[in-house]
Amino acid sequence: MSKRQLIVVAVLLAAACILPFVVSNYRTFQFTLVLVYSIALLGLNILTGYNGQISLGHGAFYAIGAYATAIMMDKFGVPYWATLPIAGAVCLVVGFLFGLPALRLEGLYLALATFALGVSLPQLLKYHHLEKWTGGVQGIVIAKPAAPASLTGLGLPLNPDRWLYFFTLAVTLVMFVLAWNLLRGRIGRAMVAIRDQHVAAEAMGVNNAMVKSLTFGVSAMYTGIAGALGAIAVQFVAPDSFNIFLSIVFLVGIVIGGLASISGAVYGALFIQFVPNIADEISKAAPWAIFGVFLIAFVYVMPMGIAGAVRMGMARLSRKRQNN
Amino acid sequence: MKFKLVPIAALLSLAFASPAALAQKKYDQGASDTEIRIGNTNPYSGPASAYGTIGKAIAAYFKMVNEQGGVNGRKVNFLSYDDGYSPPKTVEMVRKLVEQDNVLFVFQTLGTPCNTAIHKYMNMTKVPQLHVATGATKWNDPKNFPYTMGWQPNYQTEGRVYAQHIMKNYPNAKIGILYQNDDYGKDYLKGMKDGLGAKVSMIVKEVSYEVSDPTVDSQIVQLQASGADTFFNITIPKFAAQAIRKAYDIGWKPVHYLNNVSSSIATTLTTAGLDKSVGILSSGYLKDQTDKQWANDPAIKAWEAFMKKYYPEGNLLDSSNVYAYTVASTLHQVLKQAGDNLTRDNIIKQASSMKGFRVETMLPGIRINTDQDDFAPIESVQLMKFDGKKWEFFGEVLGK
Numbered sequence: 001m002s003k004r005q006l007i008v009v010a011v012l013l014a015a016a017c018i019l020p021f022v023v024s025n026y027r028t029f030q031f032t033l034v035l036v037y038s039i040a041l042l043g044l045n046i047l048t049g050y051n052g053q054i055s056l057g058h059g060a061f062y063a064i065g066a067y068a069t070a071i072m073m074d075k076f077g078v079p080y081w082a083t084l085p086i087a088g089a090v091c092l093v094v095g096f097l098f099g100l101p102a103l104r105l106e107g108l109y110l111a112l113a114t115f116a117l118g119v120s121l122p123q124l125l126k127y128h129h130l131e132k133w134t135g136g137v138q139g140i141v142i143a144k145p146a147a148p149a150s151l152t153g154l155g156l157p158l159n160p161d162r163w164l165y166f167f168t169l170a171v172t173l174v175m176f177v178l179a180w181n182l183l184r185g186r187i188g189r190a191m192v193a194i195r196d197q198h199v200a201a202e203a204m205g206v207n208n209a210m211v212k213s214l215t216f217g218v219s220a221m222y223t224g225i226a227g228a229l230g231a232i233a234v235q236f237v238a239p240d241s242f243n244i245f246l247s248i249v250f251l252v253g254i255v256i257g258g259l260a261s262i263s264g265a266v267y268g269a270l271f272i273q274f275v276p277n278i279a280d281e282i283s284k285a286a287p288w289a290i291f292g293v294f295l296i297a298f299v300y301v302m303p304m305g306i307a308g309a310v311r312m313g314m315a316r317l318s319r320k321r322q323n324n
Numbered sequence: 325m326k327f328k329l330v331p332i333a334a335l336l337s338l339a340f341a342s343p344a345a346l347a348q349k350k351y352d353q354g355a356s357d358t359e360i361r362i363g364n365t366n367p368y369s370g371p372a373s374a375y376g377t378i379g380k381a382i383a384a385y386f387k388m389v390n391e392q393g394g395v396n397g398r399k400v401n402f403l404s405y406d407d408g409y410s411p412p413k414t415v416e417m418v419r420k421l422v423e424q425d426n427v428l429f430v431f432q433t434l435g436t437p438c439n440t441a442i443h444k445y446m447n448m449t450k451v452p453q454l455h456v457a458t459g460a461t462k463w464n465d466p467k468n469f470p471y472t473m474g475w476q477p478n479y480q481t482e483g484r485v486y487a488q489h490i491m492k493n494y495p496n497a498k499i500g501i502l503y504q505n506d507d508y509g510k511d512y513l514k515g516m517k518d519g520l521g522a523k524v525s526m527i528v529k530e531v532s533y534e535v536s537d538p539t540v541d542s543q544i545v546q547l548q549a550s551g552a553d554t555f556f557n558i559t560i561p562k563f564a565a566q567a568i569r570k571a572y573d574i575g576w577k578p579v580h581y582l583n584n585v586s587s588s589i590a591t592t593l594t595t596a597g598l599d600k601s602v603g604i605l606s607s608g609y610l611k612d613q614t615d616k617q618w619a620n621d622p623a624i625k626a627w628e629a630f631m632k633k634y635y636p637e638g639n640l641l642d643s644s645n646v647y648a649y650t651v652a653s654t655l656h657q658v659l660k661q662a663g664d665n666l667t668r669d670n671i672i673k674q675a676s677s678m679k680g681f682r683v684e685t686m687l688p689g690i691r692i693n694t695d696q697d698d699f700a701p702i703e704s705v706q707l708m709k710f711d712g713k714k715w716e717f718f719g720e721v722l723g724k
Contacts, residue, residue: 024423024424025419025423026419026420026422026423026424027424033412033416123534136510137436137437137506137507138436138437138507139411139437139440141440141441141443230412234411234412234415234441235441235445236411236412236415236441238411238437238440238441239437240409240411240437241410241411241412241437241441243371243410245408245410280368284368284404285368
C-alpha cells in the first residue's frame with residue numbers, strides 16, 4: 001500500500017467508527033448489514049472475480065453459516081463470538097467438498113450446479129428429520145448480544161446496535177486484511193492465472209485442481225462468516241430468509257461493485273443494501289422495475305463496476321495534477 | 325337501537341377503564357392532534373406477492389376514512405413497505421417504521437416467518453404488533469408477548485372443528501390428508517390430530533406437497549389407493565383446484581373437507597369445475613363476495629362501492645380484498661375506542677377489550693371477542709357445504 005492509500009483507509013476507518021454515534025440505531029443496523037454483505041461479497045468475489053468460477057448459489061453458504069451460528073447459540077448456548085470461527089470452518093469444509101466434484105464443471109455448468117445448491121437448500125432446511133435442529137419452517141429466534149459489561153462499565157455509550165456494529169466492523173477488517181494478504185501473494189496470482197489461462201497456469205506448475213477447490217472453500221468460508229454475522233444482527237433465521245434471490249443479489253453486488261476488486265465488495269454491499277429501498281420509495285407498484293433501471297444505468301455508466309470507476313477517476317485526477 | 329348501543333358501550337367501558345383518558349389527551353410517539361401513524365409490511369414483490377393486495381386495500385380503506393374526516397378528527401397515515409416475504413427485510417423495514425418513521429404501532433404485518441422475526445423486537449420495544457396477517461397459533465400468548473395479537477381464526481382451531489365433525493358424523497371414517505409442507509399445513513394437521521385425540525388412528529394416510537411442486541396429482545392417487553373415504557384437503561387455491569379435479573377424474577368420492585384458505589368460489593371451485601365441487605365441506609368466517617347468495621347483501625354492496633371508488637385497480641374476485649376491508653374495519657373500531665388516549669398501552673388495551681364486535685362482511689354469528697387473557701379476536705367458524713352454486717351453511721357457529 002502506498003502512503004496515500006494508507007491515509008485514505010485510515011480516514012475511512014475513522015469515519016466508520018464515528019458513524020454509529022451520529023446516525024440512528026436503525027441506520028446503524030443497516031450499516032451493520034452493509035458490513036455483513038461486504039464480507040459475503042468479498043467471498044464471492046474471490047471465487048468469481050479472481051478465480052473466474054461463477055456461483056449462483058452462494059446464498060446457500062450464507063444460510064449454512066447463519067444456521068450454524070443460530071443452532072450453536074440456541075441449542076448449545078455457545079457465545080455469539082465463538083460461533084463465528086466454527087461457522088466459518090463448517091462452510092470451508094462444505095465449500096471445499098462441493099468444490100471437488102464441481103471442478104469438472106466449467107463456466108456455465110458450474111453456475112448451474114451451484115444454482116441447484118442455492119435452490120435446494122431452503123427446502124433441505126425444512127426437512128422434518130432435521131427439524132429438531134433447524135426449527136423447520138418456524139426457524140430459530142436468537143437473543144441479541146449486548147456490549148460486554150467491561151466496556152459499558154467504562155461509560156462508553158454502547159447500546160446493543162452500536163456494539164454489534166463495532167463487533168462486525170472488527171470482523172470485517174480482519175477478513176479484508178486476510179483477503180488482501182491472500183490475493184496479492186503467490187496463491188492470489190495462481191487464482192488469477194487459472195482464471196485467465198488455465199492451461200498456461202498448469203504448465204507453470206500451478207495445481208489447478210487444488211487451487212480451485214481451495215478457492216471454493218475459502219470463498220464459502222467468507223460467505224458463511226457473513227451469514228453467521230447476519231443471523232446475529234437479524235436475530236432470526238428461517239428458510240424463507242435464504243431463497244435463491246439472495247444468491248442472485250450477491251452476484252449483482254460483486255458485478256456492480258467491481259469484479260476482482262477488494263474495495264468493490266464494499267461498494268457492492270452499499271448498493272444491494274440501499275438501492276432496493278430507494279426503488280421501493282420511488283414506486284410501490286414496481287420496485288423491481290426501478291431497481292432494474294438503476295442496474296442498467298450502473299452497468300452502462302460504470303462498465304468496470306463502481307471500484308473500476310473510482311480507480312479511473314483517481315487516475316485521471318493524478319494525471320491532471322502531473323500535467324499541471 | 326342495537327347499533328346505537330355499541331358506541332355507548334364502548335364509551336362506558338372506556339370511562340371505567342381510564343377515567344383520566346376522557347379528561348386529557350395522551351399521546352405516544354406517532355400520534356398527535358392531527359395524525360395517527362401506523363406501520364405495515366407486505367410482500368409487494370417476491371413469491372407471496374399475491375397477498376400484496378391486502379396492504380393496498382388497507383391503504384385504500386384509510387384513504388376513505390380520512391376523506392370522511394378521519395378517526396376522532398385525526399387523519400390516519402398508513403405507511404406500508406415491501407418486505408418481499410423475506411424475514412431479514414421485515415426486521416429492517418419494521419425497525420425503520422418504529423425508529424425512523426415513528427409509527428404508533430404496526431398492523432397486519434404479513435407472513436408467519438416475517439412476524440416471527442419481529443416478535444421479540446416488538447415486545448421488547450413495547451410497540452403493538454396488531455392483528456398480524458397469519459393463522460398461526462402462537463400470536464395468542466399475552467403472558468409472554470403482551471404486545472402481539474392475531475386476528476383471523478387460527479388454523480388449529482379450524483382443524484379441530486373438522487375433526488369434531490368427522491367423529492360425530494362419520495365415526496368409522498378412514499381419513500386421508502393432503503397438506504402443504506410448511507407451518508401453515510402443519511398447524512392444520514396438528515389441529516386435526518388434537519381434535520381426533522385418542523382416535524388419531526382414523527388417519528390412514530398423510531401426504532404432503534411443496535409450494536414449488538407443479539401438481540398434486542400423484543398425491544391424490546396415493547390417497548385413493550390408501551382406501552381413505554374421507555379427505556382433508558389442506559392446500560392453497562391452486563393446488564386445491566387440482567386436487568378436486570383429480571379426485572373427480574379418477575372416480576375417488578370421499579367426504580371432502582376443504583380448508584378455509586381455499587374456500588373461495590371464484591379462485592378455487594370455479595377453477596376446479598363447479599360440478600366437480602358439489603358436496604365439498606368447508607368452513608368460513610367471512611362472506612364470500614363471489615357467492616351469489618351475498619349478491620344483494622348490503623355489506624358486500626358497501627364493500628364493492630368502496631373498491632370501485634378507492635381501489636379501482638383491485639380485483640373484485642380476490643377474497644383477500646374482503647379480508648383486508650374487514651380487518652381494517654376492526655382496527656378502525658380499535659382507534660375509535662382509544663379516543664384521545666393514543667398511547668401504545670391503550671391501543672393494545674382497547675384491542676384486547678372487544679366484546680361481540682362485528683363487521684358486517686363477516687358471516688352471520690361470527691363475533692370478535694377479546695380480553696386480557698385472550699388475544700385471539702376471531703375464534704369461531706361456520707361449517708358449510710357447497711351445493712354446486714353457493715355455500716350452504718349448516719349447524720351452529722363453532723368455537724368461541
